[in-house]
Amino acid sequence: MVMPLGGFQCFGRIARAMGCDIPMEPDPKAGITLTYQEFLEGVAVMREVGFPIERDPAQAWPDFVGWRVNYERAAYTVAAAVYAAPALWSGPRRHHTTPIPPIRPPLGRPPQ
Numbered sequence: 001m002v003m004p005l006g007g008f009q010c011f012g013r014i015a016r017a018m019g020c021d022i023p024m025e026p027d028p029k030a031g032i033t034l035t036y037q038e039f040l041e042g043v044a045v046m047r048e049v050g051f052p053i054e055r056d057p058a059q060a061w062p063d064f065v066g067w068r069v070n071y072e073r074a075a076y077t078v079a080a081a082v083y084a085a086p087a088l089w090s091g092p093r094r095h096h097t098t099p100i101p102p103i104r105p106p107l108g109r110p111p112q
């Protein structure tokens with residue numbers, strides 16, 4: 001029986017198929033490169049657009065790290081390999097680039 005792959009498993013498979021050194025089982029103790037301050041900036045953006053926040057960021061951070069460690073290295077590797085747009089929180093690129101923040105339409109009616 002073939003089990004469906006989650007997004008983080010898919011990133012790992014793609015990166016390994018591209019020849020990248022991605023472990024089959026990420027080490028939770030390895031941590032992530034995204035900083036707590038960057039995490040807080042992301043939470044602030046979600047609050048800004050009215051996304052419901054159910055937990056205090058300090059309490060959510062350990063769980064966030066626990067999930068992100070599963071895909072961060074693979075996602076950054078694939079993004080660098082395909083020259084993905086340098087979005088905020090999407091990892092480093094081969095050539096120095098400035099991350100591009102999202103562009104959101106103004107509140108109210110959508111443009112015609």
